[in-house]
Amino acid sequence: MPWITTDAHAESRLSGDTIRVLSESLSTTAYTNSAGGTHSFYSYPARFHPEVARDVISAFSRRGSWVLDPFMGGGTSIVEGLTLGRRMVGIDINSLAHFVSDVRTQPLSPADEDSVRRWADRAAVRLVDPDLSWVELAGIRNLPRATELFMAGALQLAADMLPRRRAFARAALLRLGQWALDCRDFSAPRRSRLAERLPAYVDDMILGLREFVASCRESGISKNAITGHRMLLHRSAAGIDRDSRIRSLRSKPRLVFTSPPYPGVHVLYHRWQYRGRRETPAPYWIANRTDGAGLSYYCGGSRTPTGIRNYFEMIVSAFSSVARVLHRDGTVVQIVGFSRVAEQLPLYLTAMEQAGFYEVRSSDLHDDRIERRVANRKWYAKLQGDVDAATEYLLIHRLR
Ligand SMILES: C[S@@+](CC[C@H](N)C(=O)[O-])C[C@H]1O[C@@H](n2cnc3c(N)ncnc32)[C@H](O)[C@@H]1O
Secondary structure (H helix, E strand, C coil): CCEEEECCEEEEECCHHHHHHHHHHCCCCCCCCCCCCCCCCCCCCCCCHHHHHHHHHHHHHCCEEEECCCCCCHHHHHHHHCCCCCCEEEEEEEEEHHHHHHHHHCCCCCCHHHHHHHHHHHHHHHHHCCCCCCCCCCCCCCCCCHHHHHHHHHHCCCCCCCCCHHHHHHHHHHHHHHHHEEEECCCCCCCHHHHHHHHHHHHHHHHHHHHHHHHHHHHCHHHCHHHHHHHHCCCCCCCHHHCCCHHHHCCCCCEEECCCCCCCCCCCCEEECCCCCCCEEEHHHHHHHCCCCHHHHHHHCCCHHHHHHHHHHHHHHHHHHHHHHCCCCCCEEEEEEEEEEHHHHHHHHHHHHCCCCEEEECCCCCCCCEEEEEEHHHHHHHHHCCCCCCCEEEEEEEEE
C-alpha cells in the first residue's frame, strides 16, 4: 500500500495509480486558454489547469456527489466538476470570481444566442462611428480611452437585454478587455480592432458554452438541470457551516478540491494592469459587480508579519468551517504554494491540523508529497524581493 498517513488509525483507500495520475497531471506545464469549453472566457489569475481539476475530481468523487471548492476563483473546478456529472458548490469573496463562474456555467437558449450575436454585431458597427457623443463615459481609472469608449458604448447597447443575455455580453467584454490590455502592442488597440474582435469572441464563447453543455449531457446532466447542479456563493469560506444555503444540501460533500491564496504571494485577483503596471478596476465596472476591497483582502493578508499571521488565521477559520460541512469520510485536496516554503509549509500543515485534519502522504514519492515547479508562472515572475523558487504542493487531508 503506497499511501501512508500521519495518523495510525486512518485507513487509506488511495492507490499507486492515483499518485501516478496526479503527479503526471500536476507536472503539466502550460496554463493556457486553449482547454476548450468555457475556459477561454476569462483568465482568472492563479487558476487551476483544467486537467488537474478533472483528474482530482475523477479520482476522489463519484457522479452525482457534491464537491466543494471554498476558494473557487474563476470556477475551473466548477466547470470541470459539472462536465464530470458532479454537483458543485463554489465559494469566493471576490464578486468578480462569482460573476465569471456563473456565466461560464449558465447555458443559453438559441434565442439568447441570437440576441447576444445581434448585440455584438450592432456594437461592432455603431462603435466605429466617428460620432460617439451618445456614449456616456464612466471615468474608469487607467483604462485607455478607446477601450473605455468602446466598452461604455457596448454596455449601453446591452442595457435592455434580458439579465442572462446581458451577463453573457458583459463576459464577452471582459474577455475583450483582457485582450486589449494584454496586447503586446506598445499602445492599446483602436476601436476598429475591438469592433473586429467582439463578434468573433461572442461566437467562440457561444461554441464553448455549447461544448460545456454537451459534456454535461454526456455525464448525465441535461441542459436544464445544469444550474440546479451548482451552488455559487459570494462570501467568505470562513463560517460556511452556518450558512443556511450550505446546510440545505441533501448530502454532505465528500471532496473539497481547492486552491486558496498562497501565504505572502500577492496576486492581482481584482485588478487588470495596463502596460504591465497601471492598475484599473475596469473588470468590476464591466461586470457590474461590487468593488472596493484592497489587494490583501483577496490574498488573505498583507506581506507583513502581521499579515502573514492573519493569513494563517484565515486558513484555520476557513478549514474549520470546511471540516464541519465535509462528510466524515471526505477528502480535502488542495494546491498550495509558498513564498518561503521552509517556514510556511509547516505552518500551513499546523493550520490544517488545528482545523481538524490530518495529512495523507505517499511513501512512493521521494519526499512524500506531490509537487510541481512553477518557475514560469506570471505572478511569481512579478514578485519582488525574497521569494523561494516556486513550487506548488498537492496536499491531501482527511478529517481526524
Ligand atoms: C488561487 S485563487 C483560486 C483560483 C481557482 N482555483 C481557479 O481555477 O480559478 C484563490 C481565490 O481565493 C479567494 N479568497 C481569498 N480569501 C477568501 C476567503 N476567505 N473565502 C473565500 N475565498 C477567498 C480569492 O478571491 C481568489 O479568488
